Amino acid sequence: MRWDGLFEDIEARWADLGWQGTVAEAAELTRAEWAGITLADRLRGARGAELRVHLVGGQALHVRVRTVGRTWFGVDLTGGGSAVVRTAAVAAVEGSLGAAVPEPAGVAGEIGLAAVLRGVARSRAAVTVVGLRGDVIVEGTVDRVGADHLDIARHARDEARRRGAVRGVLVVPFSAVGLVRGAEGLE
Structure with missing residues (x-):
């Protein structure tokens, strides 16, 4: 088994999940910010x-x-x-x-x-x-x-x-x- 490849794949998935979370969080912050704009x-x-x-x-x-x-x-x-x-x-x-x-x-x-x-x-x-x-x-x-x-x-x-x-x-x-x-x- 190629451990390096497995670990890199897991880290890439975590990074992708982290990025998706960041994008979702940014979208929510943007919606919240717009909610206060007159x-x-x-x-x-x-x-x-x-x-x-x-x-x-x-x-x-x-x-x-x-x-x-x-x-x-x-x-x-x-x-x-x-x-x-x-x-x-x-x-x-x-x-x-x-x-x-x-x-x-x-x-x-x-x-x-x-x-x-x-x-x-x-x-x-x-x-x-x-x-x-x-x-x-x-x-x-x-x-x-x-x-x-x-x-x-x-x-x-x-x-x-x-x-x-x-x-x-x-x-x-x-x-x-x-x-x-x-x-x-x-x-």
């Missing part, structure tokens, strides 16, 4: 990338990802303008989302949608608020932002917010908002 993590990994974002209402936006929060992301719209999109309004994303970047450690409280919209209010820029189904809820200027809603002074998007141009104030809960975009991005 859409926001994947969008964060796609900063600067051009994507096609399909909204729940059927609209599709061609965008470049700029910044990402837990429940929203800021984009530049192809063709001009910018928008803040609530992830709750997203049905699907087309494009390269292969990388995932977790939220930076030590971030003391995420910048929420309310904080972003307060920045929009400070800019006094005309906006269009689009609902979850893709319908335009209101055009105007963000006057105030509460914890879960915003007040929009209604006026034509090509007019400045002046007392004579305002046709009322509409209070919109965040839960109804799909995205808020600058009026300049609408044609």
